[in-house]
Amino acid sequence: MTDNIAGSSASDTSLPADAYVGDPEVRAEWDNRYADRQQLWSGRPNGALVAEVAGLPRGRVLDVGCGEGADAVWLARGGWEVTALEVSGVALERAAGHARDAGVTVHWVHAGLAEAALPPASFDLVSAQYPALLRTPDAAAERALLAAVAPGGVLLLVHHAGMDTRHEHDADFDPADYVWPSMVAALLDDDWRVEVDEQRPRVAPDGGAGAHHTDDVVLRARRLR
Numbered sequence: 001m002t003d004n005i006a007g008s009s010a011s012d013t014s015l016p017a018d019a020y021v022g023d024p025e026v027r028a029e030w031d032n033r034y035a036d037r038q039q040l041w042s043g044r045p046n047g048a049l050v051a052e053v054a055g056l057p058r059g060r061v062l063d064v065g066c067g068e069g070a071d072a073v074w075l076a077r078g079g080w081e082v083t084a085l086e087v088s089g090v091a092l093e094r095a096a097g098h099a100r101d102a103g104v105t106v107h108w109v110h111a112g113l114a115e116a117a118l119p120p121a122s123f124d125l126v127s128a129q130y131p132a133l134l135r136t137p138d139a140a141a142e143r144a145l146l147a148a149v150a151p152g153g154v155l156l157l158v159h160h161a162g163m164d165t166r167h168e169h170d171a172d173f174d175p176a177d178y179v180w181p182s183m184v185a186a187l188l189d190d191d192w193r194v195e196v197d198e199q200r201p202r203v204a205p206d207g208g209a210g211a212h213h214t215d216d217v218v219l220r221a222r223r224l225r
Helices: 024-035 047-053 070-077 089-102 140-148 181-185
Strands: 060-064 081-086 106-110 123-129 149-160 192-201 215-223
Touching (some): 047 149, 047 215, 070 089, 070 123, 089 106, 140 149, 149 181
Antiparallel strands (some): 149 215, 192 215
């Protein structure tokens, strides 16, 4: 399934030397964020992912914005065939190390979502946990999320509640620059069934960036055909 994915490697033991596909400025920004700290995230899987995946049959999963690999490793340990995508090479190196330590195989993709040329309709689960997907006039990121889901598969998109309404001057953050679950939901047609679309208290791992957020927005949709 992943042999022809741009920027991917065959196993968790190595990464492409410099096979990044995407915006170099985005890569540099996230590399700098990760390089500033030895560990940016908690190292444990996201609570919403754990809850929503509990009843799903194991299959092929795409972890969008895998960061340091906690979700990818957890999914692989649970029997999923995992492809993990990330713009930061610094994060991917850490993620690959965690996969080696855990003794699991993950297919790594060093790319932006819209540029990754993922095989269409190939994943039984597409998981995007708090993704920082940049918005474009053609909704490239939103459409890439939907296109990756196989018929019968599930898209799971989780984000921090209220982020899309923060003021632009908050930490130089403009919510208009990013993709939010409501934008993805707006693209769903009769080929999809929305199973969950709600705000709920966040089950947050201790520590790590973002731990102060208290509520999640969870969108779970199944592709019917």
